[in-house]
Amino acid sequence: MNSDQNIKEVLSNYPISMEQVEVIPVKTGLIHTSYKVTEAQEASYLLQKINTSVFRDVKTLMENIALVTNILKNAFRGSSYESLELLKTNNGHLFYKNECAAWRIYHFKEHLTGCDVPNNKEMVREAGKAFSVTDPEKLSVTIPNFHSMQKRYGQLQHVLKNTTAELSHIDPLFKQIEEFKQLLLPLEYAMDSEEIPLRITHNDSKFNNLLFDEAGKARCVVDLDTVMPGIIHFDVGDCLRTLTPSTPEDEPELANIKLRKGFHSAFLEGFVGNESGWLTKNEIKFLPYSAPYMALIMGIRFLTDYLQGNIYFSSDHPEHNLIRARCQVEVTKQ
Numbered sequence: 146m147n148s149d150q151n152i153k154e155v156l157s158n159y160p161i162s163m164e165q166v167e168v169i170p171v172k173t174g175l176i177h178t179s180y181k182v183t184e185a186q187e188a189s190y191l192l193q194k195i196n197t198s199v200f201r202d203v204k205t206l207m208e209n210i211a212l213v214t215n216i217l218k219n220a221f222r223g224s225s226y227e228s229l230e231l232l233k234t235n236n237g238h239l240f241y242k243n244e245c246a247a248w249r250i251y252h253f254k255e256h257l258t259g260c261d262v263p264n265n266k267e268m269v270r271e272a273g274k275a276f277s278v279t280d281p282e283k284l285s286v287t288i289p290n291f292h293s294m295q296k297r298y299g300q301l302q303h304v305l306k307n308t309t310a311e312l313s314h315i316d317p318l319f320k321q322i323e324e325f326k327q328l329l330l331p332l333e334y335a336m337d338s339e340e341i342p343l344r345i346t347h348n349d350s351k352f353n354n355l356l357f358d359e360a361g362k363a364r365c366v367v368d369l370d371t372v373m374p375g376i377i378h379f380d381v382g383d384c385l386r387t388l389t390p391s392t393p394e395d396e397p398e399l400a401n402i403k404l405r406k407g408f409h410s411a412f413l414e415g416f417v418g419n420e421s422g423w424l425t426k427n428e429i430k431f432l433p434y435s436a437p438y439m440a441l442i443m444g445i446r447f448l449t450d451y452l453q454g455n456i457y458f459s460s461d462h463p464e465h466n467l468i469r470a471r472c473q474v475e476v477t478k479q
């Protein structure tokens with residue numbers, strides 16, 4: 146089955162009118178393959194082919210997402226925030242599986258847009274508010290040890306040990322990683338020893354996983370695959386590492402990477418809110434670790450994927466993950 150026929154077959158399992166339906170690929174995220182589907186009557190949807198080598202247990206993943214979207218829908222009633230909404234199959238299932246892949250569909254947020262880097266401090270404050278913690282609820286872990294520096298570093302060492310490639314060009318990068326890792330591991334140790342409490346965290350709180358309305362108000366957090374127990378520092382750090390540099394996460398020219406320190410405090414203002422009482426003493430104490438910790442984790446993951454032949458993150462060319470890794474290590478350094 147070619148991919149066009151495949152998509153038509155997928156859509157025929159959903160309450161979508163196939164007359165004059167339009168399907169266009171959209172570039173969103175580095176993991177799944179996404180399409181915008183527009184019906185003649187103008188309703189539009191986000192169709193995603195789920196990356197099952199990253200998310201091996203699709204049923205648990207989708208049950209988590211259904212739970213999260215329901216919690217958010219109730220929590221946001223009467224506010225200006227919105228939740229993503231899944232479209233169920235004709236048989237009432239959360240996803241559709243055929244012999245090629247597993248698929249899911251969300252209603253498309255036509256009136257909202259995301260962007261890679263913020264234009265002003267107000268957007269940054271909005272991001273802080275939007276990624277602030279929602280009600281804790283029992284959720285499954287979709288990717289175990291997702292932000293464990295020890296695990297990510299172990300994977301990198303394993304790949305380094307087993308590669309036959311010439312490595313001298315990554316030596317300086319690897320040395321920096323080793324040095325920064327030692328400085329940042331105390332955050333993970335504090336989590337492991339339960340000095341920092343687990344909450345429900347998004348875990349992929351890149352700035353572009355937030356949609357804004359035309360007035361610049363944050364309205365909807367997207368990409369809910371990795372919502373699971375974690376520490377606030379993961380969400381604070383992932384958002385800060387993507388919104389403080391004025392350059393994208395794959396900036397090749399290290400000299401161009403400048404951190405906008407004012408955005409740092411604007412984000413925290415939004416995140417913490419007027420009342421810091423909801424944070425524990427240790428959560429506050431470890432806040433400065435957040436951004437460098439998450440930037441270094443990403444540096445390690447991108448470098449590992451580069452050395453593995455770019456099998457995890459979608460990339461535009463063979464050196465793309467190496468460029469991303471260098472950029473993230475530079476963000477860690479600053």
Ligand code: GN1
Binds near residue numbers: 199348368370394443
């Ligand atoms: C992936 O799906 P996407 O592109 O939002 C990755 C994140 C990384 C991000 C880097 C499940 O997220 O952890 O921070 O790429 N998601 C997964 O851009 O690995």
Ligand code: MG
Binds near residue numbers: 176349
């Ligand atoms: Mg994602």
